[in-house]
Amino acid sequence: MTTLEPPLVLREADVDADFTGIISLYRGHGWSHAADPERLRTAVLCSSHSVVATEGDRIVGFARAMSDEAFAVYIADILVAPDRQRRGIGRAVVEALLERYPLDRFHHQVLVAERGAEGFYRRLGLVPVSTFGLTAFIRARE
Numbered sequence: 001m002t003t004l005e006p007p008l009v010l011r012e013a014d015v016d017a018d019f020t021g022i023i024s025l026y027r028g029h030g031w032s033h034a035a036d037p038e039r040l041r042t043a044v045l046c047s048s049h050s051v052v053a054t055e056g057d058r059i060v061g062f063a064r065a066m067s068d069e070a071f072a073v074y075i076a077d078i079l080v081a082p083d084r085q086r087r088g089i090g091r092a093v094v095e096a097l098l099e100r101y102p103l104d105r106f107h108h109q110v111l112v113a114e115r116g117a118e119g120f121y122r123r124l125g126l127v128p129v130s131t132f133g134l135t136a137f138i139r140a141r142e
């Protein structure tokens with residue numbers, strides 16, 4: 001007997017309705033953002049656009065973007081449930097954001113890759129800033 005999995009659906013996040021599912025993705029990866037739920041809620045609410053991927057009632061993927069809606073977009077917090085990885089969900093949520101901020105209108109789409117995720121972004125066609133003869137600078141906590 002074959003068990004059919006619910007189809008993957010991509011949609012804009014509804015912060016109130018989806019917050020429990022969204023924070024569970026942060027928790028599932030041990031990200032410190034989940035330690036302060038109200039702060040995380042603010043981050044999602046104040047993002048320019050957030051996408052969830054759902055299977056049935058379950059949120060299995062998430063990503064958010066911050067943009068000036070004219071030239072630049074910064075993509076952050078791409079998360080796929082640990083038991084649902086390597087099924088195209090990460091690609092789907094990132095591509096949904098990249099398509100919302102297309103390069104025929106926007107100068108650049110940027111993100112900071114976590115250790116171990118570089119290969120994922122390369123598969124999606126992103127390249128290190130050095131490819132353009134540029135250097136990215138950052139200030140961050142250790």
Ligand SMILES: CC(C)(COP(=O)(O)OP(=O)(O)OC[C@H]1O[C@@H](n2cnc3c(N)ncnc32)[C@H](O)[C@@H]1OP(=O)(O)O)[C@@H](O)C(=O)NCCC(=O)NCCS
Binds near residue numbers: 078085091116121
């Ligand atoms: C990184 C992450 C979002 C990838 O999501 P995913 O749903 O497993 O990725 P996909 O299945 O959509 O993979 C898309 C492509 O990237 C490849 N890929 C996925 N993860 C990869 C990795 N860590 N390293 C190299 N390649 C990877 C896949 O094989 C696939 O290749 P294909 O196009 O040849 O089939 C997911 O592993 C995750 O949530 N990681 C923990 C949180 C994290 O580090 N997020 C990134 C923050 S910068």
